[in-house]
Amino acid sequence: MIYFSGTVITDDGAVEGYVSLEGGAVAEVSEGKCPVQPLATGIIVPPMVDGHTHCADSGLMAPKEISLCELVGPDGLKERYLKKSSPEKIACDMKYFSKLARMNGIGTFIDFREGGVEGSMLLREAVPEAFILGRPSSPEFDPNELDEILRYADGIQLSGINDVPASYSEAVADYTVRSGKMFAIHASEGSREDIDSILALSPSFVVHMASAERSDLIRCADEDVPIVSCPRSNRFFGLTPPLAMMKECNNTVVLGTDNAMLCAPDMREEAREYCSILGDLKVDQENLWGAMVSNGRKLLYDGKRIGLRPGMDADIAVLPSEDWTAAGMLRSSERILRYRQRKKG
C-alpha cells in the first residue's frame, strides 16, 4: 500500500486527508492524518482534463507581436505551417506535446484538430488517449466526411460561426448531435458573436467567450453550457477573459491551454493566469479546483468519476504546495508528480 497525503480532491470537494493505492486501484480516500509516512504530500487530484488544445502546432514558435488573425486566421501563419509540415513531423510534435501533458498531471486533452479526416486520423494514431474533436475540411456540408472523421474523433468542432455560412454550421452541428457525438465551437474570442446563433447549435461547450458580455454569459449559464477559458492564450492577443463576471453569472468554467505554439500543456500555469486575472490568489478554492480539475472531468466523464474515490484506477497527480492550499500550490515551482500503478495480472 502506498500513501499520499494533503488536500484531496474528491467527488464531494476538497478534504484534508490522504489517499492510498494498492493493486492498481485507489484503495482508500480518507479525511484526517495519514497513518504512515506518505510517498508525497501536496494537492492530490485525479488526472486533469486540458479543456482546449491545438497540439499539432507545438513545433511552431509564434512571433511575439502578431495578431489573432495573422496567426490563426485563414491563410495565417499556423495554417501555412501545418500545410508545409510533413505528417511525420506533426505526429512527432503531437507525441512530444502529450508527453509534456502527462508529466504535468494531464490525463487527456480535448483537441480541436484541423485537417479533416487525415488530421483526426494522425492524432488518433500518435496519441490514442487524446479526446479529439475533428474539423471538416469540405467547403460544403458532407455527412460522409463527418462519418469518416468520427471513425477517429470523439466529436466535431468548428472554428467559429462567422467563419462559415450559417446553413453549414447548422447542418454540421445538427448531424453531429444527432449522431450522439460531441459538438463544440470557439465563441466570442476576439470579438463578440451572437450567442443565440451559437447556442442554437447545441454545443457541449463553447471556447473562449473573452469578448462576451454579461447577457451572453447569463445565456450560457441558463442553458447549462460550460465555457472553456484559455486565459494565457487570450492574454497573448491582448484580451482579458471576463472571469469575474463568469463567476458572478455562475458559469461552469473549464481551463484550457489552447494553441501549443503559445502555451505548454500546463494547467498549473493556466490556473496562475486565471487567478491573476481574478485578482486574488485567495480565489475561493472550490472555484479554482472546479476550473482546473473537476469541471474538465465533468465534460468527459459521468458524475461518479469527477474526484478521487476508492475503486478508481490508481492514477493520480500530486500538485506540490507550500502549505497545502491553492495559493501555496500556485506559488510552488516544484515539479508536479504523476503517479500511476498498473493493475496486477
Ligand SMILES: [Zn+2]
Ligand atoms: Zn482554439
